[in-house]
Amino acid sequence: MKLKVTEQIEELRIEMQKIASDKDLTDPKVVRASERLDELISQFYLSQRKKIL
Structure with a gap:
């Protein structure tokens, strides 16, 4: 089962x-996790914006 973006x-x-x-906080593992989190948050906001428009 695929998790929702929020999950x-x-x-x-x-x-x-x-x-x-x-x-x-500058450790490469932390930075990679942060970048992946940024990508998911961007996906979430883009999907929310599409629902509004």
Whole structure:
């Protein structure tokens, strides 16, 4: 079952927090998780904007 974008965002947010809890915020793993989270958030906002228009 494919998760909704909002569920994916929440899961990735939690994952990023776990990764960042013992690493520097500039660590490549933290940065990659943050970039993936940014992409999902952008997808979410674009989908919401399309619903409004």
